[in-house]
Amino acid sequence: MSNIMLLNISAADILSDPVYYALCVILSMAVLLGIHLMSKVEKAHIGNKISALAIALGIIITLIKKDILPVWLIYPGMAAGLITGLILAKRVKMIEMPQLVALLNGIGGAASAIVASFAFLVLYRGNELFGKTTASLAIVIGMITLSGSLVAAGKLHKILTQKPVILPLHQAAAVSLLIIILALVSLGGFFNFVQPSLLLLGMIVLSAVFGIIFSVRVGGADMPVTISLLNSLSGVAAAIAGFAVTDILLVSVGGIVGASGLFLTQIMCRAMNRKLLDILLGKTALKDQKSEKKEKDEKNRKVKQEKAEQESSARQQEPEEKLAAGKEKAEKDRTAETEITEEDTTTKETEPDDPMTIIRNAKHIIIVPGYGMALAHAQHLVKKLAGTLVKKSAVVKYAIHPVAGRMPGHMDVLLIEAGVAFEDVYEMDDINDEFKEADLTIVVGANDVMNPAARNAEGTPIYGMPILNVDQCKNILIFNYDLKPGYSGVDNPIYDRKDGVWIIQGDASVTLAEILNKLQ
């Protein structure tokens, strides 16, 4: 440090210690103000800009205070990161936001791990217990965040399998790995006899392996929890690295990020009625006994609607993947889907009304979009359908379950992008009492979030999970890919309801377009 200080003494003099500390506190408060402004949709963009400005100023005062301003070698890296980041942000599609956030979580974790590695090696010779321990912890958390996030992003981007991967002795391996890592951390803190670079390497590799083990067994619908948690960890890694390098801003801002991620994780767990520990330990909803039950139920259904099953049996294994397979296949299936649609409407001929009459006459409509809508790229059609209905002087509202989509708030962003006004989008608690009064509920690609089994089917993975009260509505029109149970593996009793339920199976981008045609 002293060498650098000789380069430019005057710059550091501008910022005396008290001024620098005061500025750090002010900038931390600016970041908090930015987050506070995020609580109102109208002011959120101002909040984001304030936070951005605070970080920019934070970089500048650090450059001045630590006399790094003339060290030109650091600028190419900053420019490269800036350009890459801006391109990434510009190119990403809204449906890909979960994987982008996961990727950025990992990148943040990696950066903190590197910073902490520097601190670790510099501090190692001394007897600085606090510094060494915090540096080790930051390395460990940063590396877990990196590898865990890369696996999560790979799953979300469908490079890796979306199903939970459970290795033999998975839990035992994870626990023992964690114990070894903690042993290494305390070794680094208390003893100096181990080769520091070896110790560092050991922590880096083992933490990375732990991150992978932790992340591979998380399945698709548990992703919101995982991403929130990794978001939190990336902040915690930054904060702890801040302890190691004694940087106030790093500690405060990292702490804020860690707290926010933890909060979102809690919300997600509550919304899914899952315990965080269960998800971390890989107690996923997909268990052997359940898939057996699933098969049995599948058989029952086959009797009921053999034909429909035949049509979709070829695609049964991985509906999500197939759904995303794109328009080409959708077009090819079009004839088949039409058949199903017609069959469905004909079997319900005994009903006093057909779905088209119900849609035409409904004045109060609630639309329930799920991740299936996003997979079918049907959000624009949904918006179009809503627009047509509004023209027929109906009131149309959207009801969003907190865990719909692959990350918190994902469904909202997709709807807003499609042109839906955010005033029409309601959170579960704000709209749940309206279902019993509504004339019609239109479900698009959602299942578990409206499964009434959550209220009474004790012992099932979704028991106790708050759900949208879709079943209280007198008329329900469901556009789902198939009638298989959702991610939870629990059957949805709504499908078996005799009155006022119409199910239109198939790719929502096709089936919705048909309904829209009939309406116009």
Added chain:
Amino acid sequence: MDLIQYILLGIFVVATTVGYMLINNVPSRLHTPLMSGMNALSGVTILGAILATATALAGDKPVTGYIFGSLAIILAMINVAGGFSVTNRMLKMFERKKEEDE
């Protein structure tokens, strides 16, 4: 532990608590922009990266230090720039739709 370390711990506790309380008020429809904003904020580790790189450049292994330091700077800067920019893009979407409706 030195005084500065106690101060850091205090700051950590205060920032975490206040942040936690504020995030409680963020509506769930803004949770995705909130998370991408948090991505940007976790890029604050760039401060540490800058400091580490500059220190390493003056140390006895400047080349290795520079390579890893620059890597940290690039990664952290991707977070800062990408995070804030994509958050801005999403929030503008919320803004635009509102204006169209009025």
